[in-house]
Amino acid sequence: MISFDSFVMEDGSPIYMQILLYIKRGIVAGKILHDDELPSRRLLSSLLGVNPNTVQKAYKLLEDEGLIRSQTGAASTMCLDENKIEFVRRDLLERDTRNVIRTMRQMGVTQEQAIRLIERFWNEVES
């Protein structure tokens, strides 16, 4: 059963999107593996204190991407392979990187300054 212990709710983005990204980042980190079982909609909604429909929306989007397999009556499971994992990695990691580079350049930051910023803050940020 995939754990949501380290899930922290933040405001600013929709809850269903936070759930979706939590799972995708777990995939990229190698913490979530093929055939892993997901908590049921009702259980996870209870754990997070949100409406079951909100969890369903996240799961539905993941199923539309082919990352989750669901069949009525049984627990939903992760449906992964090397190609899918690599696709998610690119989608998350490279898009994040490009975005932060774009905004930094708009602020006149050089590559060297950007790297120095990463080095300076890397150990400050709590995981």
Place this chain on the structure above:
Amino acid sequence: MISFDSFVMEDGSPIYMQILLYIKRGIVAGKILHDDELPSRRLLSSLLGVNPNTVQKAYKLLEDEGLIRSQTGAASTMCLDENKIEFVRRDLLERDTRNVIRTMRQMGVTQEQAIRLIERFWNEVES
């Protein structure tokens, strides 16, 4: 008059927020200076193809932060000093950096890999 030539509209975030961030990044980059005149709400809304209220919302938020001075009848002007600029720099640069570090660590990326990502994509991203 502050130029919006390099402003590119993107979807995904509110227009008023894109306008606000465009100005703040211009401040950090040193392209926007104290006493610089802003285009009027109606002119900028016409340039960007949006409603004057959308521009007004961005300007209003900047005025609430003390970065813009507005008086009815006259053009709004930038209202900056060293402290304000430094505050905006920290607010934008450090928050962006912390955010990208947090998500990268959630994906199991090491500091060395993060720096390598920055180096690899730095010259690819169009400004």
Place this chain on the structure above:
DNA sequence: GCAACTGTATCGGTCTTATAATACACTTAA
């Protein structure tokens, strides 16, 4: 004074997000 420009305020419509309350079909385990 008047026209044209400034900033400001208000109202309303549309969409997204989140919630709630159901209902139904299927699977599993007691």
Place this chain on the structure above:
DNA sequence: TTAAGTGTATTATAAGACCGATACAGTTGC
């Protein structure tokens, strides 16, 4: 078999974000 758990779907409601249209008030320049 039956009860409890699965996934799925529908409808309604509420709140907020976002944007558009409009009106009003002050300044400037002719």
